[in-house]
Amino acid sequence: MKIMTFNANGIRSAVKKGFFSWLSKQKVDVVCIQETKAQEHQLSDPAFCPEDYHCFYADAEKKGYSGVALYTAKKPDKVTVGFGYKLAESEGRYIQADFGNLSIVSLYMPSGTSGDYRQKIKYEFMDEFFKHLKKILKSGREFIIAGDWNIAHKEIDLKNWKSNQKTSGFLPDERAWMDEVFDNIGFVDAFRVVNQEPEQYTWWTQRSPTAFAKNVGWRIDYQLITPGLKKKVVSEYIYKEKQFSDHAPLVMEYKGVLS
Numbered sequence: 020m021k022i023m024t025f026n027a028n029g030i031r032s033a034v035k036k037g038f039f040s041w042l043s044k045q046k047v048d049v050v051c052i053q054e055t056k057a058q059e060h061q062l063s064d065p066a067f068c069p070e071d072y073h074c075f076y077a078d079a080e081k082k083g084y085s086g087v088a089l090y091t092a093k094k095p096d097k098v099t100v101g102f103g104y105k106l107a108e109s110e111g112r113y114i115q116a117d118f119g120n121l122s123i124v125s126l127y128m129p130s131g132t133s134g135d136y137r138q139k140i141k142y143e144f145m146d147e148f149f150k151h152l153k154k155i156l157k158s159g160r161e162f163i164i165a166g167d168w169n170i171a172h173k174e175i176d177l178k179n180w181k182s183n184q185k186t187s188g189f190l191p192d193e194r195a196w197m198d199e200v201f202d203n204i205g206f207v208d209a210f211r212v213v214n215q216e217p218e219q220y221t222w223w224t225q226r227s228p229t230a231f232a233k234n235v236g237w238r239i240d241y242q243l244i245t246p247g248l249k250k251k252v253v254s255e256y257i258y259k260e261k262q263f264s265d266h267a268p269l270v271m272e273y274k275g276v277l278s
Contacts, residue, residue, distance in 0.1 A: 030057055128145075155245065221266055251275055
């Protein structure tokens with residue numbers, strides 16, 4: 020089973036850059052998309068619901084902002100928008116598909132890069148989501164939470180870590196929160212199960228015209244899994260041959276997680 024996570028930075032822009040043509044050749048079972056930047060009624064073109072997929076969108080109330088989506092080859096038993104926290108629903112940041120005892124989530128964590136107010140919103144979201152993560156572990160269900168977490172966890176996860184210690188996305192409190200998610204709650208970073216190498220990035224700033232070419236990036240796109248799935252991780256790849264966005268698609272392969 021292959022699961023992809025991809026921050027499109029505008030799904031209509033990604034279409035123009037060839038993302039969906041590329042996707043049609045990948046044989047991915049579930050596609051988790053973030054930052055669609057569109058209302059579903061604006062996506063009437065068949066391109067936005069690829070053939071052979073069931074397509075589900077969770078839009079932000081604000082036009083041209085945020086938004087998440089799930090494309091699933093197998094029809095889910097249930098699809099849920101949000102996790103009981105108003106902001107996650109109003110800003111289109113969480114959508115979940117259930118298949119038997121497995122749930123797959125497309126998550127778009129808020130960014131705090133635009134200023135103190137949004138950083139405060141990000142911390143509030145993290146607090147509420149932490150409660151949700153604890154409930155997940157108690158539920159007994161297996162989860163794959165794929166998306167843009169907007170946090171680089173460790174020094175290995177970004178190129179210029181020394182100069183970014185006061186930058187949103189690599190703040191001490193954010194990194195400590197990730198420590199708690201892994202060490203206290205018990206979630207697993209699926210990518211690091213099979214790849215412990217440095218310079219494995221999924222996002223490159225558009226403010227620098229050479230960041231992508233020189234691989235001066237951050238790893239902020241993750242697939243976090245419940246402990247029971249750790250031994251089922253098979254492989255990973257970050258697709259960088261062509262740029263569809265400022266993020267690269269991350270594909271993880273699992274065995275025996277969905278019948």
